[in-house]
Amino acid sequence: MGLNAGGRSASLGVPMRPRVLMNMAMSFDGKATSASREPTEFMSLEDRRRMFALRARADALVVGAATALDYDTMGIPDPRLRAVRLRRGQREHPLRVIxxxxLGVSPSAKIFRAPVAPLLLIHSRRASRARRARFARLAHALECGRDEVDVRRLLDLLGAEYRCRTVLCEGGxxxxxxxxxxxxxxxxxxxxAPRVVGGRTAPTLVEGRGFPRLAEAPAGELVSCHRGKIEWFLHYRFR
Ligand SMILES: NC(=O)c1ccc[n+]([C@@H]2O[C@H](COP(=O)([O-])OP(=O)(O)OC[C@H]3O[C@@H](n4cnc5c(N)ncnc54)[C@H](OP(=O)(O)O)[C@@H]3O)[C@@H](O)[C@H]2O)c1
Structure with a gap:
């Protein structure tokens, strides 16, 4: 199927938008981490395995600048999962997108030293030329939005230019x-996760601006609820 510059299927005229999965862990009280914003350490081995199995489905893995600092590679450590991907015609590791x-993220972060898969650095017009220059040899920097990064444009880009059908967002x-x-x-x-973190400034699963009115808040539909050894694994569909 041919694609035009706007990320649309030339024959059908519909946008080639990838499907978006989001994966997060939270405490009983909905916190994604503590007030000191340390890397989330309440994950069990079982949760880690589920995270990598989900990651193995994705053509691209997207994270925010702060979360990127938690990662060594953003890759898939299990060679069996990588082999399944290759058989499906996917690249060994997902495309990495920060x-x-x-562009306040530090170029000396360890994620920029791990060459497992191509790395896209998505910024807005707020990023100065000097900041962009710092990443010249480390990642492919792309502008996508004026003040903040425009998620719709980003997904259109990933669908049209990078042929992504499934995109996984791992926060933050x-x-x-x-x-x-x-x-x-x-x-x-x-x-x-069976933890209570508390604290007014500890981030919840979704921060930022949010939805000022409950009527606008997206409502999910429960797909499955699996009881693990110490955690509950919930899966919701939004569209
Ligand atoms: N529990 C979990 O499953 C989980 C998962 C992920 C992260 N975390 C935790 O969450 C904490 C970090 O939280 P966070 O909210 O700061 O993380 P984040 O979303 O990864 O990073 C925030 C930064 O990302 C950039 N950003 C995000 N959305 C943007 C947009 N639409 N447009 C432009 N820039 C955007 C901005 O970078 P610039 O400042 O460079 O503009 C912003 O300052 C860490 O402690 C991490 O360990 C927990």
Missing amino acids: VSGS PTLNDAFFRAGRVDELFVTL
Whole structure:
């Protein structure tokens, strides 16, 4: 099927938008981490395995600038999952996408030293030329939006230019907000971890601007609810 520059199927005239999965872990009280914003450490081995199985479905893995600092590679460590991907005709690891509107992310972060798969750095017009120059040899920087990164445009780009059919967003809470406000979350996977974190400033699953009125808040439909050894694994559909 041919594609034109706007990311549309030339024959059908419909946008080639990838399906978006979002995967997050949260405490009993809905927190994605503590107030000190340390890497989320309440994941069990079982949850980690589920996370990688989900990641193995994705053509692209998208994370925000703060979350990117938590990662070594954003790849898939299990060679069996990688082999399944190759048999399906996918690349061994998903395309890696980091959203950093101002390009405030540090070029010395370890994620920029791990050459497992191509790395796109998506910024807005707020990113100065000097900041873009810092990533010249580390990632492919692309402007996508004026003040904040426009999630709809980003997904159109991933569908049209990078042939992505399934995109996985692994947070964090600020980026999740942009995906929900853009109305582009199709499925949400939540691990309910047996912890109470508390604290007014500890981020919840979705931060940012959110939805000022309950009537506008997206409502999910429960697909499945699996009881693990210590956690509950919830799967919701939004569209
Ligand atoms: N529990 C979990 O499953 C889970 C998952 C992921 C992360 N976390 C935790 O969450 C914490 C980080 O939270 P966070 O909300 O700060 O993370 P985040 O969304 O990964 O990063 C926020 C940064 O990403 C960029 N960004 C996100 N959305 C954008 C948009 N629409 N347009 C432009 N830029 C955008 C901005 O970067 P610039 O400042 O460069 O513009 C922003 O400052 C960490 O402690 C992490 O460990 C938990």
